Amino acid sequence: MIHHELETAFSIDTSAIKFGPGVTREIGYEVARMGAKRVMVVTDPRMAKLEPVSVVLDSLRAEGIDAVLFDQVEVEPTDESFKEAIEFASNGSFDAFISVGGGSSIDTAKAANLYSTYPADFLTYVNAPIGQGEPVPGPLKPHVAVPTTSGTGSETTGVAIFDLLEMKAKTGLAHRALRPTMGIVDPENSRTLPGMVTACSGFDVLCHGLESYTAMPFSHREAPPNPGLRPSYQGSNPISDVWATRAIEMVSHNMVSAVKDAEDIESRSNMMLAATFAGVGFGNAGCHLPHGMSYPVSGMVREYVPDGYPDDHPIVPHGMSVILNAPAVFRCVCLKSRTAR
Numbered sequence: 001m002i003h004h005e006l007e008t009a010f011s012i013d014t015s016a017i018k019f020g021p022g023v024t025r026e027i028g029y030e031v032a033r034m035g036a037k038r039v040m041v042v043t044d045p046r047m048a049k050l051e052p053v054s055v056v057l058d059s060l061r062a063e064g065i066d067a068v069l070f071d072q073v074e075v076e077p078t079d080e081s082f083k084e085a086i087e088f089a090s091n092g093s094f095d096a097f098i099s100v101g102g103g104s105s106i107d108t109a110k111a112a113n114l115y116s117t118y119p120a121d122f123l124t125y126v127n128a129p130i131g132q133g134e135p136v137p138g139p140l141k142p143h144v145a146v147p148t149t150s151g152t153g154s155e156t157t158g159v160a161i162f163d164l165l166e167m168k169a170k171t172g173l174a175h176r177a178l179r180p181t182m183g184i185v186d187p188e189n190s191r192t193l194p195g196m197v198t199a200c201s202g203f204d205v206l207c208h209g210l211e212s213y214t215a216m217p218f219s220h221r222e223a224p225p226n227p228g229l230r231p232s233y234q235g236s237n238p239i240s241d242v243w244a245t246r247a248i249e250m251v252s253h254n255m256v257s258a259v260k261d262a263e264d265i266e267s268r269s270n271m272m273l274a275a276t277f278a279g280v281g282f283g284n285a286g287c288h289l290p291h292g293m294s295y296p297v298s299g300m301v302r303e304y305v306p307d308g309y310p311d312d313h314p315i316v317p318h319g320m321s322v323i324l325n326a327p328a329v330f331r332c333v334c335l336k337s338r339t340a341r
């Protein structure tokens with residue numbers, strides 16, 4: 001076999017996506033089709049009281065599926081809140097997972113699915129160097145994600161982010177097996193979002209697009225000794241570029257109006273689609289400095305409680321911590337690409 005010095009291959013993986021106003025009502029049909037009989041519905045306490053969750057529960061129950069609600073997801077989850085969901089999942093004999101909410105709920109469901117399917121010490125699958133970075137041993141149970149924010153794109157990626165409290169560090173789990181089976185992207189679900197949440201998640205989408213488009217090209221990375229060692233974040237490539245650039249365009253046309261007016265369904269709908277587009281791009285290409293530099297920003301929060309977020313603990317929302325360093329990074333990236341020409 002010939003060993004190339006530099007990488008010559010890339011791949012694009014993504015979840016199945018169902019998009020459209022009202023598609024949440026079809027979740028029972030989709031989950032029944034997957035053969036699931038008893039499912040864990042993962043959400044946060046605020047969302048648990050809102051319409052998207054009741055629509056999901058009604059649709060599942062109408063198909064005769066035993067749907068058990070877990071509503072203790074923490075916004076910007078921690079190892080502690082992940083472990084609570086994992087314990088619930090481990091004791092529940094579930095055959096599928098449904099997440100309803102922002103990236104926090106979707107990521108928590110990924111962790112609950114992983115550790116209840118392949119039990120292990122918590123740090124086993126956590127990214128190195130903080131954890132051991134062991135690969136996921138095999139396929140997970142079906143996971144259908146219903147995003148209600150237009151940001152993380154977590155419904156299309158194999159990544160789950162959390163704060164490791166004892167180290168005050170943000171880290172995560174990353175493996176293609178963690179990618180949800182299906183994303184149900186329903187613009188009606190973003191109507192409940194406060195303006196500040198729409199703004200922060202919009203900045204997150206923008207950075208996913210910009211970072212995956214300007215990430216080091218896959219062909220500049222050294223080829224792995226075997227295909228199993230190819231990273232899931234492979235670098236920018238011709239296919240992820242299409243998704244990234246389209247997402248950036250959609251954000252530029254819709255973000256301001258979506259933030260200003262919750263009833264502007266067209267803008268909010270386009271922002272949700274943009275989040276999913278960007279997710280397909282960065283879920284394969286990866287992000288770089290603004291995301292990397294966001295983790296110390298959010299990890300060092302002392303007392304900041306932004307409007308529109310739960311007021312029981314201080315947080316710097318993910319999108320806000322990402323956008324903070326972005327202007328400096330992109331000034332530098334642009335300068336470099338100009339001098340390289």
Ligand SMILES: [Zn+2]
Binds near residue numbers: 152204291322
């Ligand atoms: Zn992000």
